[in-house]
Amino acid sequence: MGGIIVVAEHRRGELNPASLETITAARRLKQGKEQPIAVLVMAKDPDQYVAELKIDGVDEVIKAVIPTEHFQADIYAATLQALMREREPSVVLVPHSVDAWGYVPAVAAREMCGCATDVFDFKYEGDDLIASRAGYAEKIHMEVDFPGKETVLLTVRGNTFEPAEGQGDPQVSSFEAPETKARTEHTGYIEPDSAGDVDIAQAECMLSIGRGIGDEENVEQFQELADLVGFTLGCSRPIADNGWLPKSRQVGQSGKTVVNCKVYIAMGISGSVQHMAGMKHVSNIIAINTDREASIFNIARYGVVADILDIADELKNHFQ
Structure with missing residues (x-):
C-alpha cells in the first residue's frame, strides 16, 4: 500500500516534542512522492494525544489502545x-530515543526491513531512499541505502528538524493492537541528574567557545562576556571533552542542536562538520578566529580574523 508511518512517543501523559519533529521529517519525505502520512499513537487512552497530532500534512491519526500507559x-x-x-x-x-532502541531494531529484523538509527538527513535518488547518519564516534557522515527493501525503518535524531506546526484535519481511525505478553514490568521513574543549568537547544542568542580560547582559565572571561550581553554560553566538543564546560553546553552532532537561536557568535571555533551540524538552523552567525581559512567562515554571515581574547576584552569594555 505504501505511505509513511510516524510513531508518536509520549511519557507521563505528555507528547514527546520529538514526535512533532519526526512529523516534519515525514513531510519532507512526502514531498514529490505523494505518500500519505499516518501517525500511530499507542496508549491506554490514545484519545488524549489526538488533538496535538492533527498537524498540517498528516493524513491520518491511528489510535491503538494498549494495556499500559507506559512504554x-x-x-x-x-x-x-x-x-x-x-x-x-x-x-x-x-x-530516536531509548524507547526506540528497545523495539525498532527488533521489528526491522523480524520483518526483514531496512533500518538505520539516529538519522539526521535523507533523500531520494530516483525511487531509492538514502539516509544519512554519523559513524566512527561522530567523525564521519555515512549515507546508507536499502537495496531490495520494500519497507525502511528510521529513527530520527532529535533537534534536527523543526517541530511541525499548522492545524490539519486528518482522518482519525482505530487499530486493534494484538494481545501481547509483556516480559518486563514498569515499576516507576527515576529522575536523571540535572543536564545543566540551561537548555542550550532553546537559547535565542549563543556565544560559543572552542579550543581557540587556549586555557581553561579563560573560560570565566567568556562566561562574564556572555552574561554581560545576555547570551547563553556554549562550546565545541574539545571544551566539553576537557571538562572545561559541562557536556550540556556542547553544540554539535554529539551535543545539542540549537533550534531557536537567532544570533550565534562562534569564538575560536574552526567549524568541524559535527559542530556546524548543531547550528544549521541559525541564520545569523558571527565567527571570530585567527585562522582566515577556518571552515566556520564559509557559513558565517559576519567574520572577524582576530584574537578572540582581544575581541572579548573590547566587547566587555564596550558593554560595561
Whole structure:
C-alpha cells in the first residue's frame, strides 16, 4: 500500500516534542512522492494525544489502545509489526530515543526491513531512499541505502528538524493492537541528574567557545562576556571533552542542536562538520578566529580574523 508511518512517543501523559519533529521529517519525505502520512499513537487512552497530532500534512491519526500507559517494548513491537503487515508502508519514522532502541531494531529484523538509527538527513535518488547518519564516534557522515527493501525503518535524531506546526484535519481511525505478553514490568521513574543549568537547544542568542580560547582559565572571561550581553554560553566538543564546560553546553552532532537561536557568535571555533551540524538552523552567525581559512567562515554571515581574547576584552569594555 505504501505511505509513511510516524510513531508518536509520549511519557507521563505528555507528547514527546520529538514526535512533532519526526512529523516534519515525514513531510519532507512526502514531498514529490505523494505518500500519505499516518501517525500511530499507542496508549491506554490514545484519545488524549489526538488533538496535538492533527498537524498540517498528516493524513491520518491511528489510535491503538494498549494495556499500559507506559512504554513497553514487546507491546510496541507487536503493535507496530501488526500495523506494518496491514498497511505495508514504504517508510516508518520513529523519534530516536531509548524507547526506540528497545523495539525498532527488533521489528526491522523480524520483518526483514531496512533500518538505520539516529538519522539526521535523507533523500531520494530516483525511487531509492538514502539516509544519512554519523559513524566512527561522530567523525564521519555515512549515507546508507536499502537495496531490495520494500519497507525502511528510521529513527530520527532529535533537534534536527523543526517541530511541525499548522492545524490539519486528518482522518482519525482505530487499530486493534494484538494481545501481547509483556516480559518486563514498569515499576516507576527515576529522575536523571540535572543536564545543566540551561537548555542550550532553546537559547535565542549563543556565544560559543572552542579550543581557540587556549586555557581553561579563560573560560570565566567568556562566561562574564556572555552574561554581560545576555547570551547563553556554549562550546565545541574539545571544551566539553576537557571538562572545561559541562557536556550540556556542547553544540554539535554529539551535543545539542540549537533550534531557536537567532544570533550565534562562534569564538575560536574552526567549524568541524559535527559542530556546524548543531547550528544549521541559525541564520545569523558571527565567527571570530585567527585562522582566515577556518571552515566556520564559509557559513558565517559576519567574520572577524582576530584574537578572540582581544575581541572579548573590547566587547566587555564596550558593554560595561
